[in-house]
Amino acid sequence: MNSAGIAQAAATLTGALARFGASFSLGDVPEDDRHYAKLLALDLFGCALAGLDTEEARLARRAAHSLSPGGGGASIWGTGEAAAPGVAAMVNGTAAHALELDDFHGVDHSGAVTLPALMAVADTGGEADGKRVLEGMIFGYEVGRRLLDGAGGYRRHNAAGWHTTGTLGSYAAAAAVAKLLGLDGQRMAWALGIAGSFTGGTWAFNEDGAMSKRYHAGAAAQTGLQAAFLAREGFTGPAAVLEAERGGYFPLYGEGMTPAARSVAEGLGRDFRIGWAGVKVYACCRGIHSALDVALDFRQEHGLRAEEIASVHVLCTPVQKGQLGLALPKTRIEAQFSLPYSTAVAFLHGEAGYEFFTEKWIGDPEIEALAARVVLEADEGRSLEEEPVITVRTRDGRVFTGQQPVPIGDPANPVPEADIRAKYRALATRHLAPGTVRRLEEAVLALDNPGSFAEVRAILAARAERSGRE
Amino acid sequence: MNSAGIAQAAATLTGALARFGASFSLGDVPEDDRHYAKLLALDLFGCALAGLDTEEARLARRAAHSLSPGGGGASIWGTGEAAAPGVAAMVNGTAAHALELDDFHGVDHSGAVTLPALMAVADTGGEADGKRVLEGMIFGYEVGRRLLDGAGGYRRHNAAGWHTTGTLGSYAAAAAVAKLLGLDGQRMAWALGIAGSFTGGTWAFNEDGAMSKRYHAGAAAQTGLQAAFLAREGFTGPAAVLEAERGGYFPLYGEGMTPAARSVAEGLGRDFRIGWAGVKVYACCRGIHSALDVALDFRQEHGLRAEEIASVHVLCTPVQKGQLGLALPKTRIEAQFSLPYSTAVAFLHGEAGYEFFTEKWIGDPEIEALAARVVLEADEGRSLEEEPVITVRTRDGRVFTGQQPVPIGDPANPVPEADIRAKYRALATRHLAPGTVRRLEEAVLALDNPGSFAEVRAILAARAERSGRE
Numbered sequence: 010m011n012s013a014g015i016a017q018a019a020a021t022l023t024g025a026l027a028r029f030g031a032s033f034s035l036g037d038v039p040e041d042d043r044h045y046a047k048l049l050a051l052d053l054f055g056c057a058l059a060g061l062d063t064e065e066a067r068l069a070r071r072a073a074h075s076l077s078p079g080g081g082g083a084s085i086w087g088t089g090e091a092a093a094p095g096v097a098a099m100v101n102g103t104a105a106h107a108l109e110l111d112d113f114h115g116v117d118h119s120g121a122v123t124l125p126a127l128m129a130v131a132d133t134g135g136e137a138d139g140k141r142v143l144e145g146m147i148f149g150y151e152v153g154r155r156l157l158d159g160a161g162g163y164r165r166h167n168a169a170g171w172h173t174t175g176t177l178g179s180y181a182a183a184a185a186v187a188k189l190l191g192l193d194g195q196r197m198a199w200a201l202g203i204a205g206s207f208t209g210g211t212w213a214f215n216e217d218g219a220m221s222k223r224y225h226a227g228a229a230a231q232t233g234l235q236a237a238f239l240a241r242e243g244f245t246g247p248a249a250v251l252e253a254e255r256g257g258y259f260p261l262y263g264e265g266m267t268p269a270a271r272s273v274a275e276g277l278g279r280d281f282r283i284g285w286a287g288v289k290v291y292a293c294c295r296g297i298h299s300a301l302d303v304a305l306d307f308r309q310e311h312g313l314r315a316e317e318i319a320s321v322h323v324l325c326t327p328v329q330k331g332q333l334g335l336a337l338p339k340t341r342i343e344a345q346f347s348l349p350y351s352t353a354v355a356f357l358h359g360e361a362g363y364e365f366f367t368e369k370w371i372g373d374p375e376i377e378a379l380a381a382r383v384v385l386e387a388d389e390g391r392s393l394e395e396e397p398v399i400t401v402r403t404r405d406g407r408v409f410t411g412q413q414p415v416p417i418g419d420p421a422n423p424v425p426e427a428d429i430r431a432k433y434r435a436l437a438t439r440h441l442a443p444g445t446v447r448r449l450e451e452a453v454l455a456l457d458n459p460g461s462f463a464e465v466r467a468i469l470a471a472r473a474e475r476s477g478r479e
Numbered sequence: 480m481n482s483a484g485i486a487q488a489a490a491t492l493t494g495a496l497a498r499f500g501a502s503f504s505l506g507d508v509p510e511d512d513r514h515y516a517k518l519l520a521l522d523l524f525g526c527a528l529a530g531l532d533t534e535e536a537r538l539a540r541r542a543a544h545s546l547s548p549g550g551g552g553a554s555i556w557g558t559g560e561a562a563a564p565g566v567a568a569m570v571n572g573t574a575a576h577a578l579e580l581d582d583f584h585g586v587d588h589s590g591a592v593t594l595p596a597l598m599a600v601a602d603t604g605g606e607a608d609g610k611r612v613l614e615g616m617i618f619g620y621e622v623g624r625r626l627l628d629g630a631g632g633y634r635r636h637n638a639a640g641w642h643t644t645g646t647l648g649s650y651a652a653a654a655a656v657a658k659l660l661g662l663d664g665q666r667m668a669w670a671l672g673i674a675g676s677f678t679g680g681t682w683a684f685n686e687d688g689a690m691s692k693r694y695h696a697g698a699a700a701q702t703g704l705q706a707a708f709l710a711r712e713g714f715t716g717p718a719a720v721l722e723a724e725r726g727g728y729f730p731l732y733g734e735g736m737t738p739a740a741r742s743v744a745e746g747l748g749r750d751f752r753i754g755w756a757g758v759k760v761y762a763c764c765r766g767i768h769s770a771l772d773v774a775l776d777f778r779q780e781h782g783l784r785a786e787e788i789a790s791v792h793v794l795c796t797p798v799q800k801g802q803l804g805l806a807l808p809k810t811r812i813e814a815q816f817s818l819p820y821s822t823a824v825a826f827l828h829g830e831a832g833y834e835f836f837t838e839k840w841i842g843d844p845e846i847e848a849l850a851a852r853v854v855l856e857a858d859e860g861r862s863l864e865e866e867p868v869i870t871v872r873t874r875d876g877r878v879f880t881g882q883q884p885v886p887i888g889d890p891a892n893p894v895p896e897a898d899i900r901a902k903y904r905a906l907a908t909r910h911l912a913p914g915t916v917r918r919l920e921e922a923v924l925a926l927d928n929p930g931s932f933a934e935v936r937a938i939l940a941a942r943a944e945r946s947g948r949e
Contacts, residue, residue: 064713065714068712069709069712069714071712072705072708072711075603075604075708075711076563076705076708077547078551078552078563078603079549081547081548081549081551081563082548082549092563093549093551093562093563093565094545094546094548095546095563095565096563099705133548134545168725169731170723170725170726170727170731171731172726175676175677179679202683202691203689203691205681206645206683206689206694207645207678207681207699208677209649209676209677209678209679211675211677211717211723211726211727211728212723212725213672213676213717213719213723213728214716214717214726215723215725216717217717219669219673219716219717221672221673221676221677221716221717224676224677225676228677228702235546235569235698238542238545239542239694241542242538242541242542244535244539244690244694245687245690245691246689246691247684247686247687247691248686248687248689249683249687253640253682253683253685255638255682255683255801256640256641256642256682256683256685257640258683260640261639261641261681331725
């Protein structure tokens, strides 16, 4: 980089983000956000431990033996195995996202891209403590969500074909690790530049449910970690990685240098974006959650039972119909993206937790019979931001119509802390003994305490005490 | 992946590429192409060894100590150090491309994305021998160039902002390693799917000459290697990674499902694309080479000397002017992308080799004085495929105009084998003793001989005997 480039860096968007990133500390973050960061970490570790059971995690872990033949110091959570930090981040990120149960409203899925990278660095370097991991997490969520909004927001940017867990997850992970490593503003901007200069993630998996969707979270964690390690040494990335006319993220992947793109670094330090992230109570694609809220509401308010239902009509956008319309899923990922299946589960069982998206329930005749009566109708004129409208007709001629504009898990409709903890326990119990489940919970909620952080690392690094229930 | 997905895979573009990839063997490749593959490997190893001197390689290598703290079995060429295979591929790919001297007309730079990945696998697995490395290389070049043509060709696809060394290099590297590992057609298609599902590379570096340009080659090598290792375990990638309406490479990064895109798998086995790759004799961006051919021709034919030149006018496209127009470069990468600087070097010194793009010559007053008299004029109406027209006016009123439609190094204007070998020797001599330079040359040119392959690996794995001349 020439001297003009260095002077210019501070004037670019990543330069401004990095200047803030290098200067804030945990004390500048409101207590609510700091506490919520710990709850998000708890939620993520629960998802990752339960995710160990998936084919995706199992195969990624097996590949890690070849990708990191000599071990490498960073733990593959819950396995007792270790790998080079980038490889461990890839496997843990893949596992954390494998159940589609991890947090949203970040890049999406900011937990699965930041925490695997941060913990892998903590396992292999002397720099990390729990306070720095929280700072890294908070800055990673900050950058990821701001860039998502700069690129047009989740729905528009993903509708275009970009899987932002990957494309923007790399930036979020780079920001997180750069903060953990204590890089100065210039090197932090380089880290963002290197990560964004080579980042990916597309929705091509949606056609056949390929496992690569989960890999995107892991690959983003790995990409960001590697970028931050390179930048620490002085390896330079493009200062204008976001705004360059030829090849900048917003012109090339996004919608150009719109007002939203130009303002991604405005108001830093106010309203931390980690508070905007949501916790999932249903184990399926976030786009389905509002329909499940409506279904559970009908079930509870009107005592509506599955056998009474003649049809469920879902008015939605063409993207929703294409992404969520499959009625009779055969695989986990197909089930997680099936609105008819998930809605049938909610009407029949009064919940839509993890178990219903496993082989235990997929193909269940009762669910399939109801799912076959759910019809999606796409309206070209609907805004991408609108939640679907659900209309249920009963066999005896009653009609119920509902729409949930703010589904459970949104910051405006938050999941109570007790429910987040309960979800974690249900997931973690699949692999950890009850005492360990409790110890990990207590330690994560005191992550900024040095002893607690060491305990979190030790529990995650150990071999799981149970092999999962499947 | 569901059963429909598996049946569908063979019908997709990557399915067709992979079916061919899994079935051909070295014996199906014409002897000319097999021999040329060895020359390309020789050229690449020379570039990589000389590339060790660069800041990019030095910093990437230092980052590798953190990225692969326990070593990992794959050699970082010329250093005596080792890393996990993905990390070694990243460092070696970065070094191989760092001097802008490696081959072109592939993805571009197919050697720097395939060979680092292939050799890293060979270092850490029992599967590899020289014959399989050549097969992998040939298939990697095949896939990379075919996809480039499917996306609109080098100039159009790069003009859009994609740095294809990265975006398509991942596919090329995945193809190469999948072939080396002997994956079947299904797993090979998954490898291409995983690689393409998360691949990157943008031209944002062009604004400030960031080092990330060289990293793209290494990151693509690493991405492809990792994808092939995952696919080997059964981890699935999207069958429609190239053509999916939402998120497929051609619709999303390219120009849609054009006839060129639809035909990327046609005629496989005829006219192997490795024969289309070119060797660089000038150490700068390929887009400048035709101007240097013209300059050297004027110099030789008309005895034209630098001091006689009043002005050099270059009629070109707006993309060329934007990419190559800087007159007074301060850094290596700026010099490599400066048409005025490179042309001045050619007029003054009768060549444009590696040394002229180092600190030894950058800033030379004589070169700068002539470079300042080179003016680029962009014509909106010119085709992106056209080479610039060079017009020289002398102080005594003579005018010479020339254009080289097929610059040296093109398959239609090939570099003689003796010159390729001489280039290799000049580069390798910077780090290896003369006897070792000769032994490596002989071994690479007999790469399909088991003893030779072991020797190549051993020489590359050893610590360089000289520290470079800078």
